[in-house]
Amino acid sequence: MTERAALRWVSRPGAVREDRRFVTGHGRYVADITPPGTLHVGLVTSPHAHARITGIDAEAALALDGVVAVLTGEELAKETDPLRQYLDLPDVHWRPLAVDVARYAGEWVAAVVATSRAVAEDGAELVSVDYDPLPVVLDPEAALRPGAPTVHTGHGTNVLAHREFSWGDVAGDVARADGTTQVRVRWNRNSTVPIETFGVVADWDEHRQLLDVWASIQMPQFPDQLASALRIPGNQVRVHFDVDVGGSYGVKRGIKHGVLAGYLARQLHAPVKLIEDRAENMHGGDFHGPDRIFDIALSYTADGVFTSIRIDVVDDEGAYPGRSPLQLAKPIGAIVGPYRVPSAVYHATAVTTNKTGQVAVRGFGQAPTNYAIESAVDAVARELGMDRFEIRRRNFVAPDEFPYRIPSGTEYDSGDYPAVLDKAVTLADLPALERRRDELRGAGKLAGIGVATCLEPGGGNAIFENIMNPANDKTTFPEACRLRVDGSGAVVAVVSISSAGQSHDTMVATLLGEELGRDPATVTVLRADSLSGMPSQSPVGSRMTIVLGEAIRAAATDLKDRLLRVGAHNLGVPVADVDYVDGDVVVRADSERRLRWGEIVAIAHRKQHLMPDGVEPGLEVVHVAHTPRSGGLTAPDGTVQLYPCFSFETHLVLASIDPDTGVVDLDRYYLAHDCGTVVNPEVVRGMVYGGTAHGIGVALYEQFAYDDAGQPLTQSFMDYLLPSTHEIPDIADDEHCTPSPFTTFGQKGAGEAGYMGAPAAVASAVNDALAASGVAPVMSLPMKPSDVWAAINRTTEGNS
Amino acid sequence: MGTRHRVQLTVNGERRSGDTAGRTSLADFLRDTLGLTGTHLGCEHGVCGACTVLLDGSPVRSCILLAAQADGHDVRTIEGVSPPGGPLSPVQEAFCETHAMQCGFCTSGMVLASEALLATTPHPDDAEIDEALGGNICRCTGYVQIREAVRVAAARTADDERVVVRD
Numbered sequence: 001m002t003e004r005a006a007l008r009w010v011s012r013p014g015a016v017r018e019d020r021r022f023v024t025g026h027g028r029y030v031a032d033i034t035p036p037g038t039l040h041v042g043l044v045t046s047p048h049a050h051a052r053i054t055g056i057d058a059e060a061a062l063a064l065d066g067v068v069a070v071l072t073g074e075e076l077a078k079e080t081d082p083l084r085q086y087l088d089l090p091d092v093h094w095r096p097l098a099v100d101v102a103r104y105a106g107e108w109v110a111a112v113v114a115t116s117r118a119v120a121e122d123g124a125e126l127v128s129v130d131y132d133p134l135p136v137v138l139d140p141e142a143a144l145r146p147g148a149p150t151v152h153t154g155h156g157t158n159v160l161a162h163r164e165f166s167w168g169d170v171a172g173d174v175a176r177a178d179g180t181t182q183v184r185v186r187w188n189r190n191s192t193v194p195i196e197t198f199g200v201v202a203d204w205d206e207h208r209q210l211l212d213v214w215a216s217i218q219m220p221q222f223p224d225q226l227a228s229a230l231r232i233p234g235n236q237v238r239v240h241f242d243v244d245v246g247g248s249y250g251v252k253r254g255i256k257h258g259v260l261a262g263y264l265a266r267q268l269h270a271p272v273k274l275i276e277d278r279a280e281n282m283h284g285g286d287f288h289g290p291d292r293i294f295d296i297a298l299s300y301t302a303d304g305v306f307t308s309i310r311i312d313v314v315d316d317e318g319a320y321p322g323r324s325p326l327q328l329a330k331p332i333g334a335i336v337g338p339y340r341v342p343s344a345v346y347h348a349t350a351v352t353t354n355k356t357g358q359v360a361v362r363g364f365g366q367a368p369t370n371y372a373i374e375s376a377v378d379a380v381a382r383e384l385g386m387d388r389f390e391i392r393r394r395n396f397v398a399p400d401e402f403p404y405r406i407p408s409g410t411e412y413d414s415g416d417y418p419a420v421l422d423k424a425v426t427l428a429d430l431p432a433l434e435r436r437r438d439e440l441r442g443a444g445k446l447a448g449i450g451v452a453t454c455l456e457p458g459g460g461n462a463i464f465e466n467i468m469n470p471a472n473d474k475t476t477f478p479e480a481c482r483l484r485v486d487g488s489g490a491v492v493a494v495v496s497i498s499s500a501g502q503s504h505d506t507m508v509a510t511l512l513g514e515e516l517g518r519d520p521a522t523v524t525v526l527r528a529d530s531l532s533g534m535p536s537q538s539p540v541g542s543r544m545t546i547v548l549g550e551a552i553r554a555a556a557t558d559l560k561d562r563l564l565r566v567g568a569h570n571l572g573v574p575v576a577d578v579d580y581v582d583g584d585v586v587v588r589a590d591s592e593r594r595l596r597w598g599e600i601v602a603i604a605h606r607k608q609h610l611m612p613d614g615v616e617p618g619l620e621v622v623h624v625a626h627t628p629r630s631g632g633l634t635a636p637d638g639t640v641q642l643y644p645c646f647s648f649e650t651h652l653v654l655a656s657i658d659p660d661t662g663v664v665d666l667d668r669y670y671l672a673h674d675c676g677t678v679v680n681p682e683v684v685r686g687m688v689y690g691g692t693a694h695g696i697g698v699a700l701y702e703q704f705a706y707d708d709a710g711q712p713l714t715q716s717f718m719d720y721l722l723p724s725t726h727e728i729p730d731i732a733d734d735e736h737c738t739p740s741p742f743t744t745f746g747q748k749g750a751g752e753a754g755y756m757g758a759p760a761a762v763a764s765a766v767n768d769a770l771a772a773s774g775v776a777p778v779m780s781l782p783m784k785p786s787d788v789w790a791a792i793n794r795t796t797e798g799n800s
Numbered sequence: 801m802g803t804r805h806r807v808q809l810t811v812n813g814e815r816r817s818g819d820t821a822g823r824t825s826l827a828d829f830l831r832d833t834l835g836l837t838g839t840h841l842g843c844e845h846g847v848c849g850a851c852t853v854l855l856d857g858s859p860v861r862s863c864i865l866l867a868a869q870a871d872g873h874d875v876r877t878i879e880g881v882s883p884p885g886g887p888l889s890p891v892q893e894a895f896c897e898t899h900a901m902q903c904g905f906c907t908s909g910m911v912l913a914s915e916a917l918l919a920t921t922p923h924p925d926d927a928e929i930d931e932a933l934g935g936n937i938c939r940c941t942g943y944v945q946i947r948e949a950v951r952v953a954a955a956r957t958a959d960d961e962r963v964v965v966r967d
Contacts, residue, residue: 015896022904023892023911025838025878032837118823195842195850195939196905246840246905247939278843501903501940682899686941690902693942717847722937725930731944754942 010514010745011678016506017525018499027244030199030216031275038201039068041261041274042120044110044127045284046102049138049354049710050149051131053100053109061112061126066119069268070127071111071260073097080263083255084225086323087161087350087469091154094320094357096256096263102131103151103319104354105711106283108256113264113272136710140293140316140351151319151352160317161325161350161468165332165638167407168343173308177299183379186780187368187759189291189316190702192361192694193722194500196246197276198254198285202265211262213239218248218500220462220477220537222255223530229259230266237262239530245500249362249694249755250540251287252500253323282720283712288704289361290327291316294372304384304391309336310345311372315365317350317358324358325350327365329464330541333410333642334366334455337373338417339395344407354710362694363456363752364464364541367759370454374760375779382771388764389425392453393418403741409639411629412455412646413740413748415674420736421453424650424672427734433654433668440667446657446773446792447667450765453650454757457643458675458749459742460541461630467640475631478624479547480534481508481555485619487605489598491516492524495548496533502751503683504544510679511549514745515556517582535624542749545679546645546740547627553744555623562615566603567595569612628742645740645748647675651692651761657769662789664700664766666729673753674736677746681735688733688753695758697723699766703782805868811836812880820867826860827851829867830877838878838908842937849936852909853877859909859916859935878908881915891915891953900949902940909936914950922957924950 021027046053058070073095082093093099098107112123135149142148143158151158174180200215213226217239227237245252257274265272276285297310317324328348335344361367377395381388396417397404403411433449440447465472482494493508505525513520528534537543560580567585568575571593578585583597603610604619611617629644654668671688678684701721705713714720739746759781767777770791778791808817811834818833825844830836830853839862842850846864853862854876882889888896891914901907910933917924917932924932929950938946 016899018904019896019899019901020888022901022907023878023888023895024882025836025908027838027904027907029837029840029905031831031841034832118821193939194903194905195848195937196840196903197842244904246842247903249939278845501901503899503902682945686899686902686945689942689944690938690940691942694939716845717843717937718845722848722939724935724937725933725943725947728943730926730947731942 007514007745009510009520011681013681014510016503016680016682017509018503018505029196029244029246030201030214033201033214034273035201035203035271038271038273039113039115039268040117040120041264041272042112042114042117042124043108043280044112044124044129046098046105046107046109048102048131048133049105049136050134051102052134053098053102053129054132055130056110057128058110061123064119064123064126066115067112067123068115069113071097071264073099073109076263080259081229081231083229083259083322085321086326086465086472087321088471089155089160092152092321094322096260104356106356108284111260111264113268136354138353138355138706138710140291140314140353143351143353151354158352159349160321160352163348163468165346165408167639170308170343170345173343174299177307178302179383180297180299181376181380181383182295182297183376184779185294185372185375187290187292187371188781189288189704190698191287191289191704192249192251193720194247194249194252197278197281198252198257199275200254200257200261201271201273202261203271204266204269206269209236211237211265213237213258213262214243215239215254215258216243216245216252217254217498218245218250218538218540219253219255220540222258225255226258226262230262235531237530241496241498241527241529243498245498248500250360253359256286278716282714284356286320286322286357286359288318288356288358290358290365290368292368296372296376298376298380300380304380304386304394306339306341306395308343309341311335312347314349314351316353316355318355319352320357321350321352322357323360326464326468327360329467330364330642331366331369332408332467332640333457334646335408336406337370338397338453338455338648340397342407355706360540362755366457367695367755370756371760371763371781374452374454375763378764378767388451389421392421409635410642413644413742414738415646415648416736416738417453417648420648420672420674421650423734423736424652424670427672427732428652428670433652436668437654440656446659446769448655448765448768448772450653450655450761450763450768451651452757452761452764454760456542456647456649456749456752456756458542458645458647459546459627459643460543461627461643463630463634463640463642466634473633475633476626477537477630478535478626479551480536480622480624481548481551482534482622483555483559485601487601489601491518491522492526494526494528494533496528496530496536497538498527499539502539502544503680504539506683507545507679508548508552511552512556515553534622539751541643542751543627545747546743546749547625549744549747550628551623551625554625555621558621558623559619562619563600565612565615566600570595570603570610644742647748647750647753649673649753649757651757653761653765655762655765655769657766657788659792662785662792664783664788666696666762669729669731671731671754672734672736674738675750675753676737676740676748678735679747684735684750685733687750689731691752691754692731692758693723693728695755696728696762698781699759699762700782701727807867807871809870809872810874812876822866822868824867825863826865826867826870827862830862836877836879840905840908842905849909849913850906852912852936854912854916857916857919859913878911881911889915890956891918894949894953894956898945898948898952900941900945906936906938910938910946914953917950918954918957923954
């Protein structure tokens with residue numbers, strides 16, 4: 001790890017190079033890509049939450065001028081394989097278009113292809129589908145009961161996965177506790193809901209035997225899975241990563257969209273474009289997020305020292321599980337939060353219901369788990385009458401205990417939790433915040449202060465696949481960087497990912513500039529496609545600064561090694577006697593003797609007679625890096641090293657509640673955050689604010705709700721309430737830095753920052769306000785005005 | 801399909817025309833007929849504000865305005881906020897300076913809504929900023945840096961005005 005003081009570009013204020021194209025409207029999103037002759041897809045969707053499809057009549061649609069084809073699920077299934085799932089579920093088939101049975105309202109049943117999107121939609125309305133409705137199951141706990149309707153009849157049960165873990169001396173730790181507080185919390189169904197829906201354009205070149213794909217994608221192994229489902233070799237699918245993705249935060253994994261468009265492009269010998277409209281996205285995109293019921297038991301001594309935690313969770317995956325059940329395993333790597341808890345029990349159950357499928361969402365299950373843990377911590381504080389800050393301080397892993405191994409076997413890399421909490425308290429001026437709270441109370445409001453102290457695991461590996469299904473033995477999740485110094489000495493860095501607002505071009509240029517001692521502004525960053533590029537898992541799991549950072553370091557080291565060998569050879573000294581200094585090769589004993597960057601480049605590209613033996617011409621290197629600390633499988637006792645790095649955040653929020661309406665207003669919002677060494681301060685604070693706003697939405701506004709028949713009640717953005725400037729207060733953030741010992745410059749993950757703690761903090765604030773008025777806490781998110789109002793009035797009625 | 805209309809309008813200072821179906825939205829007309837893809841579609845039902853353009857200087861949602869309704873009007877899209885290849889507008893500069901975006905998808909609408917605000921209210925207070933941008937949803941930023949950008953642009957405009965006054 002490089003000392004921070006020596007850094008010239010990392011952590012320094014610097015322009016974000018992506019921004020200029022966005023402010024001028026010159027981003028290039030998938031909807032902007034329309035090859036000549038493009039055909040457009042409209043979708044026929046199921047109006048029933050569960051129904052047998054008994055007939056599809058496409059005659060009227062096909063008769064419409066401009067309609068080219070209508071594809072049913074049965075036809076598609078004959079020539080494609082089901083979409084990849086990560087559990088062994090041989091009788092659960094996930095396909096782009098339903099076959100025989102539709103399992104949720106909004107599921108795609110047929111696709112209409114036409115010369116324009118408008119005509120495709122007209123055609124979709126003319127497709128007549130006969131359904132025979134089947135019983136529905138919507139509540140995940142009801143789905144577990146004997147006799148419940150089954151979503152996948154062949155599977156025989158609605159349980160998709162059930163895993164039980166116990167780490168440490170649970171019985172002993174519970175027995176020595178003076179108390180155990182049990183809480184039940186509900187994290188209702190929401191998602192990240194990017195402003196850009198999912199879209200894909202596919203174009204099959206018959207003569208080259210190549211499928212070109214442009215997609216708003218953020219998904220590991222998308223090209224491989226696309227090829228596999230289409231039954232064509234992987235080297236015939238070329239996914240282009242130079243597409244700007246209009247937000248994702250985990251969910252842009254449109255594999256079913258990709259397979260459908262790819263199949264149609266191959267069949268119709270024309271480019272095919274599928275851009276979801278908002279209703280298709282919300283109801284049938286298979287993009288919903290975790291939908292969980294937690295039962296937590298937290299044991300503690302009379303002094304408020306935690307001794308053991310038990311978490312039972314039921315997660316509603318919707319109709320098709322895909323990768324989503326793996327989100328139950330990721331939190332195992334931070335199952336005790338930032339607290340010193342010597343033992344833990346974790347029971348995780350994945351259930352299927354008649355709702356659209358769940359997919360990876362920002363944090364991969366960590367934010368709901370953090371909310372559950374923090375709810376239990378606050379409940380213990382209420383039980384003991386202990387200050388919520390004090391109980392946290394008393395249980396924090398101490399700064400001198402790192403690396404700290406938690407009961408589930410994961411080591412936390414580094415941290416200074418008390419210092420970060422202190423920073424938040426100072427930033428908020430807690431006494432002033434308390435005065436403001438009291439003013440609000442004096443003005444007739446309910447008011448409360450919320451606190452949450454949460455971890456963000458970063459540097460995502462894929463070991464959760466192995467945890468949930470031992471047959472999955474994937475132990476690496478690599479990233480790669482290619483460096484090229486051209487004949488004029490200009491540097492190009494190539495990566496094989498698409499980005500959804502994470503400013504990766506800026507990050508790569510900054511890190512590479514630092515490695516090479518060259519101004520990042522002179523580095524060009526390019527995106528390879530999936531065939532010309534290198535192995536990559538995409539920017540998930542707060543991993544790019546960490547894992548791509550490692551690839552950049554290693555590639556830069558290889559490049560510098562080559563420069564050193566050329567330099568030493570021409571300076572007539574052993575390689576051991578020269579140093580690399582900002583591009584030049586310098587004799588250590590005599591810094592006047594040096595070969596300059598331009599001279600070395602010229603030799604490497606054009607002067608074989610000056611090259612040392614064994615050095616390749618040109619200056620091009622590729623490095624593929626493992627995730628730090630990965631490589632092992634889950635141990636037989638269920639212990640495992642999950643992610644390598646742990647960022648930490650403390651939220652402090654003042655909530656004000658109108659007792660007459662139950663409407664919550666966030667009056668003040670403060671946050672202290674530690675992601676180790678910050679690469680770009682503007683980018684990191686943006687992540688922190690944005691994740692916090694997303695978490696505020698989860699806490700107060702956002703829910704995909706269904707009626708008893710499984711019809712989505714959240715029909716549009718008039719119902720699914722994304723927070724606006726009116727809801728999000730100015731958020732103040734103070735950064736702390738505890739470098740990670742496992743990364744190149746001490747950086748940790750930040751892509752899920754803010755979202756890790758905001759839902760818990762807002763809930764804490766609302767419940768603090770309610771508790772001060774003798775109202776029982778609301779233990780379910782979102783805390784809608786009706787929920788808060790009902791809680792207040794239940795108490796009022798009870799007292800009257 | 802309905803009727804077809806000949807639409808003539810001024811877009812970013814240029815006279816543009818085209819044939820369009822009666823049901824075609826202004827957003828689709830701008831994107832598909834005129835190739836101005838800087839206008840983005842987020843919800844297509846008038847809530848998210850990503851498709852905001854200026855119609856005779858006022859922000860409108862081009863997804864729920866028909867192209868035919870814009871006939872004879874003046875439209876400014878994000879492509880017309882600053883000259884191609886030329887200097888950015890103070891609002892665009894401020895958005896870059898504060899990194900008031902991430903994925904960029906809502907940015908076109910945000911910049912145009914901010915331009916419209918500062919054109920009518922050069923010195924907005926915080927409540928006026930929140931009101932002016934309240935119909936534009938950003939999922940990435942939490943609005944903090946967007947508010948900063950508007951304040952920076954407003955302050956800079958104010959500085960310029962002072963210079964003019966002194967001259």
